[in-house]
Structures are given as C-alpha cells and as structure tokens.
Amino acid sequence: MSAPIRIAGLFAGIGGIEQGFHRACRDVETTLLCEWWEPAKEVLAARFPHVPLHPDVRELEVLPARLDVLAAGFPCTDLSQAGRTAGIEGENSGLVRHVFEAVSGTRERPTWLMIENVQNMLALDGGRAMRYLVSEIEALGYRWAYRLVDSRFTGVPQRRRRVILLASATEDPRSVLFVDDAGPRIESELAEDAFGFYWTEGRGGLGWAQDAVPTLKGGSTIGIPSPPAIWVPGAPLEQRFIKPGIEDAEELQGFPRGWTATSSEGTSRKIGHRWKLVGNAVTVGVSEWVARRMLDPGDPAVTYHPLKSQRWPNAAWGERGRVWSVGVSEFPEHAPYRHLLDLVRVDEAEPLSERAAAGFWGRLQRGNLGQHPGFRRDLAEYVSSFGTLRRTA
Secondary structure, eight states: OOOSEEEEEEETTHHHHHHHHHHHHHSSEEEEEEOHHHHHHHHHHHHHHTSSSSSSSOOOOOOSSSSSSEOOOOOOOTTOOOOOOOTSSSSSSSGGGGHHHHHOOOOSSOOOOOEEEGGGGGGGGGGHHHHHHHHHHHHTOOOOEEEEEEGGGOOEEEEEEEEEEEEEEESSTHHHHHHOOSOOGGGGOOSSOOOOEEETSSSOOOOOTTTTTEESSSSSSOOOOOOEEOOTTSOGGGGSSSEEEEHHHHHHTTTTTTTTTOSSSSSSSHHHHHHHHHSSSSSSHHHHHHHHHHOOOOOOOEEEEHHHHHHSSSSEEETEEEEEEEESSSSOOOOOOOOOOSSSSSGGGOOOOHHHHHHHHHHHHTSSOOOOOHHHHHHHHHHHHHHHHHOOO
C-alpha cells in the first residue's frame, strides 16, 4: 500500500482505530468519521477537527472515493456478555449491515475493510453472527481473515480480548494478521504488587488479572459504567482497594490522558459518559499494529487446517465459502510492558466505597472465587475497617 493512507471510520466512537493509524504512519488522511452519540461526536470534533463528521450510518449512502481502509467497530451491545446478547440482528449490532450496503453502493470499493468487536461474536447464537459477517463480506468479493488478540500485547496493562477482522478483494489479509506471533506473556514478567478485578461481580466471575485490569467496559450488566477495582497488597489500608480514574482508563486504552475531556460544556465531560466512551473504544495500540503490518505485509509462517466444526476458532481465514482455522496466539507482539502501578496514579485513585466493598464481600462469600493468597483476608480487613476510618477521619 502506498502512502498516504486514506481511511474512513464508521461507528467511530472516540477514534481509537484512526488514532492508531495516525501513530503508525505519518501520512494518513482520515476522510470521514461517522458516529451518532453526541458525547462521542464532541470528542471526534475536538480531536479530528478538520474531518467531516456524519451523524447516522443508516443515512450514509456514499463513501469517500479511493479509500484504502474502511473501519467499523460496530456496536457490541447485542453481542457482548455484558449486554443483552440479542445477536447480530439486534437493534444496535444489526447496524453493521449498513456498512456492507455502503460498500456495495460504492463504485470504487475500499481496498481494506477492518471490523473490530468482542470475543463473544465468535460464539453467539452458535456462530451465527460470524457466519452472517463472512457471508456478507464474501458477497462483496472479498477474502477475509480474523484473529482474537489481547490488548496486553501492545504493552498496556489491560486484559482486553477483541476480534480483529480484515477483508480485501486485492490484498491478502493473512499477510497482515498472521505474520507476527510472540506467544502468551510469561507470568514471571508480570509484577505481583497489583491485581485487577470486577467488584460488581463476585459469584459468577471476577475478571481477575495480575498486573493488569480486566476489560474496561462501556457498562455493566445493568448498564452502569463501572470501572474495575485494583487490589494493592501491602499498601496502606485506605489505598489497598482502589478504582482507576478516568484518565488512567484513557491511558489503559492507549489514548493520551484527557482525550475525552473536551473543552466545551458538552455531555462528553460528564464522568459517566467519559467511562462509557473509553470502555467502548478500540485500544489504540491494536490498530497501530494492524496499520504497521498493512504498510509492511509479510509471509505468515503458520499452519492452516480446514474448519470441520461449526465452532469458530480464535483465528481463521476464508474465501468463497471455505474456511481454515489458524494456529496463532492472542499476542502478535510483546511490546514493552507498562506495569499497572506505573500507569495508575494510586495517590489520586478513588478507594472502593464501603457499600461497594461490603456488597462485593457478601457475594464473594457465597462462592469459591477470590482465593488468591491474601485477597480475602485483606478484603475482610478493609470492609471491617470503615468504622475505624470514619472515627479517625
């Protein structure tokens, strides 16, 4: 692909894909951004001030000419386990069909189509979501490939697993997605001074992560943006269970601090909206890796096996109705790792509240989770301390 890269983003959110491409290549032209939610539109207008902003993918009839990349991180609301799991035909996730309609209605189709979404997309409805996507992609004359990746490969301490799907009629997506494979990170490389978990859970799951936070989410199962918590063993009691701040979360997604804090008085400045914006974003380093490999494709040294089951693997490629599974890990690279306590500003972090800690402790005791040495002991001490903390405050 020759520079400049011309990219357009549908369901653009706060521009994680576009920001990654701009970091990977000096000569990138973002030709169009499409986003409906006002807080996100406000961020896009502030961070990409000269880019046309279209408000509704349902009314987008013509794509910009000579596109190298059409990106679409379409809504995961109906696909994710934290959402309603209504499926690919749900009210929000079903909007992806407008991407295919826009491409089919364009005389000069984009060289690349890039789609990002949650891991659950592979399993939902017995794989129906993926079958729909690849059938629509192949109807456009594109071959395709996808790979499940963990954002920690980019060096950020956030365990975030997302499917990256690339398709092209003229290029080979395998030469982008499957060239790099570093294998899982070795646990001995991770610090043991901080552990992330979901304090809103406790019975069915914890989202436990060593030296990282679990996936930042746009909302919990009840639709409320809730940052994960961090256990800091050995810290003073009032700092032993904390929540990262919104600027910590922006950096955990690869954005500069303050990315969602626009200068106007618009709704994106509300803290709840900012958490939703960041939780729904694409990790910048992931799209940066994709962009680098698009500029410098290689020869993937991997094995392919014809897919014989209805279950979608963590990586695959296909064309004209045929599908092959691919043996690669979720870690294309091992970028220098930023330890969690080197990123989160602990002195500014909000302690887990008495109500949140007590509710989590109650749920935890009804199950067998949270058995890491010292975790339950510290949590019990933390919960019981609030009376003392109030008297000495």
